[in-house]
Amino acid sequence: MPELPEVEVMRGYFTEAVLNLQIADVEFLDPLNKVFQSPKDLIYKNLIGHAFTDTHRIGKYLFARISNGRWLHLHFGMTGSLQVYNDDYSQPKYTRLAIHFEDGSRLAFIDSRKFGRVEIVDSPDTYQENHKLGTDLLHIKPADFVKALQNRKVAIKTALLDQKHFAGIGNWIADEMLFEVGIHPEEPCEKLSENELKALLKSAVEIVKTAIREDTHYGSFPDDFFVNYRKKGAIHPDHPHSKVASLRVGGRGTFIVPEKQKLKQG
DNA sequence: TTATATGTTCGATA
DNA sequence: TTATCGAACATATA
Numbered sequence: 001m002p003e004l005p006e007v008e009v010m011r012g013y014f015t016e017a018v019l020n021l022q023i024a025d026v027e028f029l030d031p032l033n034k035v036f037q038s039p040k041d042l043i044y045k046n047l048i049g050h051a052f053t054d055t056h057r058i059g060k061y062l063f064a065r066i067s068n069g070r071w072l073h074l075h076f077g078m079t080g081s082l083q084v085y086n087d088d089y090s091q092p093k094y095t096r097l098a099i100h101f102e103d104g105s106r107l108a109f110i111d112s113r114k115f116g117r118v119e120i121v122d123s124p125d126t127y128q129e130n131h132k133l134g135t136d137l138l139h140i141k142p143a144d145f146v147k148a149l150q151n152r153k154v155a156i157k158t159a160l161l162d163q164k165h166f167a168g169i170g171n172w173i174a175d176e177m178l179f180e181v182g183i184h185p186e187e188p189c190e191k192l193s194e195n196e197l198k199a200l201l202k203s204a205v206e207i208v209k210t211a212i213r214e215d216t217h218y219g220s221f222p223d224d225f226f227v228n229y230r231k232k233g234a235i236h237p238d239h240p241h242s243k244v245a246s247l248r249v250g251g252r253g254t255f256i257v258p259e260k261q262k263l264k265q266g
Numbered sequence: 267t268t269a270t271a272t273g274t275t276c277g278a279t280a
Numbered sequence: 281t282t283a284t285c286g287a288a289c290a291t292a293t294a
Contacts, residue, residue, distance in 0.1 A: 003272055034290075060273080078273055079291080094291090113291050115273060154284065163274080170272050227272095251286065253270070270294085279285080 002060055002076035004137055004168030005211035010082050011057045014064060017084045018099070018107050019055070023047045025100035035096045035111060037073075037119035046070055046120045047099065056124045058136050059167020063124045070120055073127060077115025083108045137168035137204060145201045149189045156192060157185035158250035160200075169204060171252050172227050173211075177203040179226040179236075184261045185249045191264050230255045 002010075026047050028040050036043065046066055054065035062074045074080075083092050085106050091098065097109040097118050109118060121127045135144070148165035149156070160174045169177075178185050180203045183196060192200075207225075214220045221228060229236045232246040232255070242259030 006272075032290095075273085078271065080273095113271085113273095113289090115289070115291095117274090152283080158284085161273085172272050250284095252273095268294100271292085274289090276288085277286095280283085 002078075002080055003170030003173050004057075004059055005173075005208050006216045007057055007060050007062050007076065007168075008208075008212050009216050010076070011055050011062055013082055013084075014052075014062070014107070015055050018052060018101060018105065020051050020053065021101035021103055021105070022051050023049065023099055024102050027098040027100070028096075029098065030096045030114060034114045035109075035116050035118050037117050042120055043072075043097075043118065047072070058124055058128055058133060059163055060170065061124075061127070061133065061167070063121070063127070066120075071123055071127075073117070073119050073121045073124075074109060075117040077111060077113060077117070079113040080109065080111040080116035083110060132164055134163055134165040134167045137166050137208060140166040140201070142198050142201055146194055146197045149192070149197055150194070152189040154189055155186045155249050156183060156189050156200075157252075157254060159189050161250065161252065168208065171254075172230065173204060173207055175230060175255050176207050176226045178261060179257060180207075182260045184263045185247070185254050185256060187263055226255075226257075 026044050028036065030036065033040065046068060050067040052064045053067050056063040060075065064072045066072060085091055085108060086104060092108045092110050094110050094112040095108040096111050099107045145166060149159055152159060157174050157178060160169045177200055181196065181199045183192065210222065218227065224238060226236065229244055232244060234244040236244065236257055239257045239259050242257050244255050245258050247254050
């Protein structure tokens with residue numbers, strides 16, 4: 001479940017569970033090496049005998065500093081997650097990378113669908129630069145957010161999912177913020193006012209902070225969060241007469257409350 | 267069997 | 281050249 005809040009929660013988990021433990025072994029469990037963006041021996045060489053000394057996150061991208069000065073970069077794709085376990089028998093299904101520590105604990109990078117990525121990089125900064133990754137959503141200034149979106153013709157939702165200018169928004173958060181502000185996902189960016197764009201950022205930050213506070217446990221999200229009703233035909237309590245409708249925007253499944261989210265005229 | 271899934275990238279097209 | 285669009289990636293589940 002990896003959008004910004006999920007990755008931030010995993011960063012905290014990583015930090016608490018394995019920081020400063022010496023790495024005793026590394027297992028690679030993806031025979032076709034789809035998730036390993038660096039050669040396996042390079043990953044192995046950089047991890048073995050070292051420890052993680054720090055963590056960092058930019059949008060949905062997680063970085064762990066290795067005691068040799070380099071960084072392990074983890075991206076979770078659609079289905080990635082982390083889990084600590086203790087022995088071969090309890091290794092989670094779909095573990096792709098397993099890092100064993102001196103105290104016997106192990107960290108699994110789990111990813112059934114294999115859209116996730118693992119690699120050794122020089123630093124979060126250089127990665128961000130080389131991959132044209134935008135500013136983390138929690139740190140972008142409203143003026144820069146507006147600048148990144150105004151005067152473009154693309155659908156607002158498509159632009160929100162683009163990680164190039166600001167990073168961290170994924171499919172459910174995009175739907176959530178567009179619902180809150182009352183904007184149709186297919187509205188061209190150029191038709192939105194500066195105030196509407198600023199409202200979107202404010203909404204996004206609130207959503208993300210709430211999700212992090214609740215450890216991204218959906219069951220404990222506020223009852224009026226749209227994600228609780230994000231399926232065709234559902235009824236949001238604030239809109240009892242407007243069933244949730246589904247559409248496709250930029251190739252992604254999209255849900256709206258038609259009564260609240262209407263395209264502007266002209 | 268078909269459709270969908272919380273993401274990113276790359277090639278084609280305008 | 282820049283902006284946008286759609287397919288592709290690999291696998292599970294309903």
